[in-house]
Amino acid sequence: DVKVTQSSRYLVKRTGEKVFLECVQDMDHENMFWYRQDPGLGLRLIYFSYDVKMKEKGDIPEGYSVSREKKERFSLILESASTNQTSMYLCASSFGREKLFFGSGTQLSVL
Amino acid sequence: KQEVTQIPAALSVPEGENLVLNCSFTDSAIYNLQWFRQDPGKGLTSLLLIQSSQREQTSGRLNASLDKSSGRSTLYIAASQPGDSATYLCAVRPHTGGGNKLTFGTGTQLKVEL
Numbered sequence: 724d725v726k727v728t729q730s731s732r733y734l735v736k737r738t739g740e741k742v743f744l745e746c747v748q749d750m751d752h753e754n755m756f757w758y759r760q761d762p763g764l765g766l767r768l769i770y771f772s773y774d775v776k777m778k779e780k781g782d783i784p785e786g787y788s789v790s791r792e793k794k795e796r797f798s799l800i801l802e803s804a805s806t807n808q809t810s811m812y813l814c815a816s817s818f819g820r821e822k823l824f825f826g827s828g829t830q831l832s833v834l
Numbered sequence: 835k836q837e838v839t840q841i842p843a844a845l846s847v848p849e850g851e852n853l854v855l856n857c858s859f860t861d862s863a864i865y866n867l868q869w870f871r872q873d874p875g876k877g878l879t880s881l882l883l884i885q886s887s888q889r890e891q892t893s894g895r896l897n898a899s900l901d902k903s904s905g906r907s908t909l910y911i912a913a914s915q916p917g918d919s920a921t922y923l924c925a926v927r928p929h930t931g932g933g934n935k936l937t938f939g940t941g942t943q944l945k946v947e948l
Contacts, residue, residue: 765941779934
């Protein structure tokens with residue numbers, strides 16, 4: 724089975740800190756995604772990447788950037804964390820347009 | 835813009851009951867539709883994926899159907915068990931634009947009671 728691993732289950736950061744969320748997949752998927760999930764708002768796409776060094780903005784990219792230097796790894800960066808970025812962050816990957824596989828999520832709290 | 839609706843938002847049933855979860859979408863130009871399960875505080879687990887050319891997919895006690903023309907999918911769970919308690923989400927993958935901007939429903943929270 725595909726494994727998508729997110730480096731942290733829980734993170735607590737302070738306002739203004741630079742935050743890195745890491746995601747690794749083990750199935751050579753070309754597509755990788757970052758979503759955030761908030762009560763009442765569902766899943767919203769932040770960024771996705773369809774190849775190494777390639778990225779596209781999703782629906783809510785403001786305040787975030789991403790990095791994909793290796794095919795298996797996709798990083799989400801909060802340049803200067805703010806309290807409204809407190810959320811559950813979910814990484815996913817897929818081969819082409821096929822099944823989407825998710826990691827276990829990172830619950831980020833920004834104080 | 836694609837919109838995905840899941841009604842009801844919450845459902846409580848006794849153990850052993852067969853049940854149907856609904857997913858509606860507004861734009862029928864989809865590539866596929868995927869059903870997920872999410873336990874509290876966890877990521878999403880893929881249950882079933884239906885391609886746009888298919889009518890249904892089955893896995894164990896789960897059966898998902900797709901009627902693209904009417905913009906509807908259903909997830910049928912047979913002989914429900916307390917372990918089925920979770921939130922169930924559907925997501926549609928578009929046919930256009932590279933197909934990477936999926937749209938998710940907000941989910942149906944299912945509770946199966948003893």
